[in-house]
Amino acid sequence: xxxxxxxxxxRLTIRLALVGIGPFSLIEHAGRKSGRTYRTPVILxxxxxxxxxxxxxxxxxxxxxxxxxxxxxxVLHHRRQYRIDRIEECDPQxxxxxxxxxxxxxxxxxxxxxxxLLRTADAPRE
Numbered sequence: 001x002x003x004x005x006x007x008x009x010x011r012l013t014i015r016l017a018l019v020g021i022g023p024f025s026l027i028e029h030a031g032r033k034s035g036r037t038y039r040t041p042v043i044l045x046x047x048x049x050x051x052x053x054x055x056x057x058x059x060x061x062x063x064x065x066x067x068x069x070x071x072x073x074x075v076l077h078h079r080r081q082y083r084i085d086r087i088e089e090c091d092p093q094x095x096x097x098x099x100x101x102x103x104x105x106x107x108x109x110x111x112x113x114x115x116x117l118l119r120t121a122d123a124p125r126e
Contacts, residue, residue, distance in 0.1 A: 013041035020079040023103075025051070028074040029066040038063065044077060045098035047117070051075060051082075052090055052098035054107060055114035064116070075118065083121040090115035 017024040025044045030037055040063040044051040055064060067073045072085040090098075095115025096107045 010041055014039055017041050017076060018079075025078075026076040027053075027063055027067065028076065029063055030070055031062075032066050032069045038066070039076075043103070044075065044118070045100075045103075046077065047098050050084065050086075050117060050119040051077065052095050053116045053118055054095060054099075054112050055116060056112070058114060059116075067118075072121075073118075084118045085121040086117075086119040088117045088119065090117045 013022075013024045014026060016022045017026045023043045024041045027040045027042055028037060029040070042053060042063075044053055053064075055061070059065075067084070068087060072083065072087075075082045075084055092113040092115060096104050096112070098115075099107060
């Protein structure tokens with residue numbers, strides 16, 4: 001994605017997530033080297049013990065690597081903050097099932113297979 005388009009879209013989706021409009025959530029995370037705080041817009045599916053994230057660009061994207069390195073992050077979802085303290089792999093079928101039907105269908109058609117469960121700090125430990 002061209003840098004200008006990415007920058008413009010990220011600014012717009014961050015604003016939408018901040019006011020709770022649309023499907024966007026924010027993942028607030030610290031840079032692995034810089035320690036700088038970043039806000040990355042994503043589309044998450046809420047589940048009973050946290051959120052499911054579909055890794056469109058794989059597990060090497062900066063936001064995901066930062067969250068794994070830090071052992072957690074903060075999620076802003078529908079104007080509420082959640083502390084994430086565990087990240088787990090999620091079976092593709094279960095990952096897709098967490099999303100509403102229109103998104104689930106698109107994820108299946110696009111053969112999306114990388115999902116992660118972001119567990120909230122107050123979710124029961126297994």
